Amino acid sequence: MTTPGRRIGLVLSAGGLRGAAHLGVLRRLVATGIRLDVIVGVSAGAVVAAYYAAVGLTMEELIGNARVFQGRHLIAHSVGLRSPRWLRPIIEPFAGIIPRRLRQLESSRFGRLHHGISAIGIVCHDLTNDCARYLATGAHAGVSLYDAVATSASIPSMFPARSITYEGRVCAFTDGGLSDALPIGFARDPVLGATHVIASDCRSRRGAHETHDAADLAYVRPRLDDTHVLRAPRASLLEAVAAGEASVTAETLEKIRGW
Numbered sequence: 670m671t672t673p674g675r676r677i678g679l680v681l682s683a684g685g686l687r688g689a690a691h692l693g694v695l696r697r698l699v700a701t702g703i704r705l706d707v708i709v710g711v712s713a714g715a716v717v718a719a720y721y722a723a724v725g726l727t728m729e730e731l732i733g734n735a736r737v738f739q740g741r742h743l744i745a746h747s748v749g750l751r752s753p754r755w756l757r758p759i760i761e762p763f764a765g766i767i768p769r770r771l772r773q774l775e776s777s778r779f780g781r782l783h784h785g786i787s788a789i790g791i792v793c794h795d796l797t798n799d800c801a802r803y804l805a806t807g808a809h810a811g812v813s814l815y816d817a818v819a820t821s822a823s824i825p826s827m828f829p830a831r832s833i834t835y836e837g838r839v840c841a842f843t844d845g846g847l848s849d850a851l852p853i854g855f856a857r858d859p860v861l862g863a864t865h866v867i868a869s870d871c872r873s874r875r876g877a878h879e880t881h882d883a884a885d886l887a888y889v890r891p892r893l894d895d896t897h898v899l900r901a902p903r904a905s906l907l908e909a910v911a912a913g914e915a916s917v918t919a920e921t922l923e924k925i926r927g928w
Contacts, residue, residue: 678707678856678863681714683846684871688713693913725783792845801848
């Protein structure tokens with residue numbers, strides 16, 4: 670039974686390769702019939718949010734990406750972006766699934782969503798003005814979803830900042846995790862309108878010290894021992910997915926169903 674006026678939002682944190690655990694969290698929620706209205710992502714979380722809600726990939730396709738992805742693909746993609754244009758087609762095959770998935774993202778839109786999601790939010794960091802920029806369905810200041818996700822997930826040590834026209838001004842945008850790595854407040858903002866929030870926190874322990882205990886918040890933190898922000902053996906990505914599923918406990922599901 671759906672409570673009138675209730676809107677459940679899923680917030681997916683930053684975390685680099687640790688963000689593979691978001692897939693497990695999402696799969697568990699979908700498998701148990703939790704209906705999501707809003708999805709918000711930053712950095713790695715932005716990638717998962719966009720490919721699920723805006724590109725419309727199934728959970729099987731998303732998990733399949735984790736199965737074949739390797740850390741060296743990210744390095745090759747980074748090298749390609751910094752290389753002369755004529756050299757990029759030579760480097761592209763070494764980037765694995767990344768180029769093909771990016772082409773899919775190019776045609777996605779903030780206002781064309783899938784899987785019952787009615788609104789998506791992406792967080793980027795504005796280097797020019799040193800602040801977070803919150804882009805959402807109906808309030809993205811003309812920034813494309815492709816640019817929003819590509820900049821939100823631009824790990825500073827690997828990818829250059831991108832020049833983005835925001836409210837008529839050209840700004841340098843980069844990894845949203847620099848300014849708001851777990852944007853719970855954004856999900857609750859009237860532009861997105863979540864009344865209740867499920868927060869998946871895949872940050873390293875050093876970056877995740879807050880406590881979250883509220884009636885309208887379900888906080889899940891996957892246990893990730895072998896998956897690091899920038900380094901993860903292929904097998905550990907699938908282990909991260911499993912850890913994400915395990916973090917959505919029966920107690921957590923009971924709380925969500927009680928909303």
